[in-house]
Amino acid sequence: MSSEGSEISGACLCGAVTFAGRLTSEPVGACHCSQCRRWSGHFWAGAELRDPAIEGEPLRWFRSSEDAERGFCAACGSSLFWRETGSRRTVVSAGAITPPTGLRLEGHIYVADKGDYYDIADGLPQQAQSRRRVAPAAFAAPSG
Amino acid sequence: MTIRGDLDDIAACHCSQCRRWSGHVWAAVPVPDDRLEVEGAEHVRWFKSSDKAERGFCGTCGSSIFWRAFGRGETDVAVGCIEPPTGLRLQRHIWVGDKGDYYDIADGAPQEDRQ
């Protein structure tokens, strides 16, 4: 249930950075790649928005690979956004979406790279690497 | 960072603060301060997230790394930031009364409404 087109909004922990936009057709997914695990502190879950409105002065972007960057709040440290450089689509943290979210997690990606201290047992589809139908280059080689 | 000694009580926290801060669910292990050595401490920024506690993150990349209650002498360290193989096992879920509405907890580890 990706609820394509529905409007969602959210904010970081301190409230200084906000976002709003409409969901794309990409599934709501949990990412177990080593980058997401270090960045979130466990593993990361996100929903993809098209052209989201992102506001707030403390927002910083960190280039996490050649093709992608991650946005966070420099005031409170919330891990908020992932996007391919130049893309109109941005994946926003599921945890930062204002509840009730109306969303359901639909699958796990990069499980080949998952942490060794937990199990994935919710029965949802798992992909060794990207969830994307056509894997962009950025997904080819996750690294810490 | 370097952690000395054995680690115990690895917990995933589902409180709304941890969920907003991590982006999903935060998992951590408590480490006594005298057993935790942080290199690059100048990059760590601290955000006072309540009267009782603060959260430490990397000011360069935004990684959500530390949580500590004031005056307790220990720091919770994100398990996702610990170099694998960790040799650890997630032992319980806490604050599940506050968990997100978009996922289920199904791994069989004990669940506690609060902590």
Ligand SMILES: [Zn+2]
């Ligand atoms: Zn913030």
Ligand SMILES: [Zn+2]
């Ligand atoms: Zn990832």
Ligand SMILES: [Zn+2]
């Ligand atoms: Zn928490």
